[in-house]
Amino acid sequence: MDDSDLERLRMPLPSYPDGFRSGFACFVGRPNVGKSTLMNALVGQKVAITSTRPQTTRRVIRGIVHRDDAQLIVVDTPGLHKPRTLLGERLDSLVRSTLVEVDVVGLCIPANEPIGRGDTYIAEELAQQQTPVVAIVTKADLVDREQLVQQLVAVDQLGDWTDVVPVSATDNFQTDTLRDVLLGHLPEGPPLYPDGELTDEPEEVLVAELVREAALEGVRDELPHSIAVVVEEMSPRVDRDGFMDIYASVYVERTSQKAIVIGHRGSRLREVGAQARRQIEGLLGQRVYLDLRVRLAKDWQRDPRKLRRLGFDQQT
Numbered sequence: 001m002d003d004s005d006l007e008r009l010r011m012p013l014p015s016y017p018d019g020f021r022s023g024f025a026c027f028v029g030r031p032n033v034g035k036s037t038l039m040n041a042l043v044g045q046k047v048a049i050t051s052t053r054p055q056t057t058r059r060v061i062r063g064i065v066h067r068d069d070a071q072l073i074v075v076d077t078p079g080l081h082k083p084r085t086l087l088g089e090r091l092d093s094l095v096r097s098t099l100v101e102v103d104v105v106g107l108c109i110p111a112n113e114p115i116g117r118g119d120t121y122i123a124e125e126l127a128q129q130q131t132p133v134v135a136i137v138t139k140a141d142l143v144d145r146e147q148l149v150q151q152l153v154a155v156d157q158l159g160d161w162t163d164v165v166p167v168s169a170t171d172n173f174q175t176d177t178l179r180d181v182l183l184g185h186l187p188e189g190p191p192l193y194p195d196g197e198l199t200d201e202p203e204e205v206l207v208a209e210l211v212r213e214a215a216l217e218g219v220r221d222e223l224p225h226s227i228a229v230v231v232e233e234m235s236p237r238v239d240r241d242g243f244m245d246i247y248a249s250v251y252v253e254r255t256s257q258k259a260i261v262i263g264h265r266g267s268r269l270r271e272v273g274a275q276a277r278r279q280i281e282g283l284l285g286q287r288v289y290l291d292l293r294v295r296l297a298k299d300w301q302r303d304p305r306k307l308r309r310l311g312f313d314q315q316t
């Protein structure tokens with residue numbers, strides 16, 4: 001919980017029904033197991049970007065689930081794995097500090113992959129802290145019934161979970177059940193966010209994430225990890241109503257990567273821009289002019305100063 005949460009708690013509260021519950025749940029798991037997709041499914045809107053590339057999530061993102069009798073704030077964390085870079089270390093400590101601050105943890109393990117060292121590593125981490133853990137078997141739509149049952153048994157034996165819940169975020173299978181299980185772990189208390197607010201991410205961050213999501217499409221190998229996006233300026237156009245000008249920089253780590261992101265005579269960058277613009281217009285509900293520049297920040301994942309410049313400071 002940070003200063004802004006405390007500030008919010010001090011604000012006068014609207015009336016709320018007796019027995020109202022509110023609190024925080026966080027999803028942890030290996031990269032690419034479907035944490036962000038699941039959060040979006042519970043919230044009912046895309047508040048976190050997703051991709052087929054592992055390690056897409058780099059920030060802690062909060063999505064808010066509203067019900068008449070409860071408010072659940074879902075915290076999506078970067079995938080946990082043994083860190084190899086300074087960015088990896090920062091992300092790992094970020095996840096650890098989140099675990100102890102929430103009311104319930106959802107450990108995500110996919111139905112369609114054998115349980116591996118990565119899952120055991122996380123299960124051992126979770127065993128060392130007190131927060132109740134619900135094990136979530138994700139991507140249930142990708143396996144048949146028998147495989148699903150086998151995975152549920154295997155996950156059950158991995159640790160001391162309060163529940164084991166299979167879900168499919170893409171088919172909305174059991175997402176209501178999961179939401180109810182998570183709500184059951186929340187304490188009674190007032191709503192923490194205004195009615196209807198779906199995320200506490202600033203608009204600039206959501207916009208930068210949508211550009212990054214578009215830039216991740218179709219790039220290979222280690223390049224996805226080298227891409228970072230910063231929105232430099234976002235301003236409504238004075239002479240044209242309902243039009244937003246957005247200037248964003250796409251950072252890469254090496255000159256060779258710059259060429260890949262830009263593509264032949266700028267063709268790839270134009271595609272990225274067009275896709276990102278459509279998504280951003282959906283998010284903001286207004287027309288957008290998007291100016292993308294590709295810039296070099298040599299080895300930024302290992303450089304503390306550049307990490308800060310790109311928004312990955314300790315509070316990220």
Ligand SMILES: Nc1nc2c(ncn2[C@@H]2O[C@H](COP(=O)(O)OP(=O)(O)OP(=O)(O)O)[C@@H](O)[C@H]2O)c(=O)[nH]1
Binds near residue numbers: 080
């Ligand atoms: N079939 C199927 N695919 C899913 C489901 N949930 C997620 N996926 C896919 O799995 C991939 C990874 O999903 P993400 O939600 O980005 O995974 P993540 O765990 O947040 O990944 P990191 O950000 O790397 O930690 C994407 O291609 C999703 O479309 C699901 O329920 N069913």
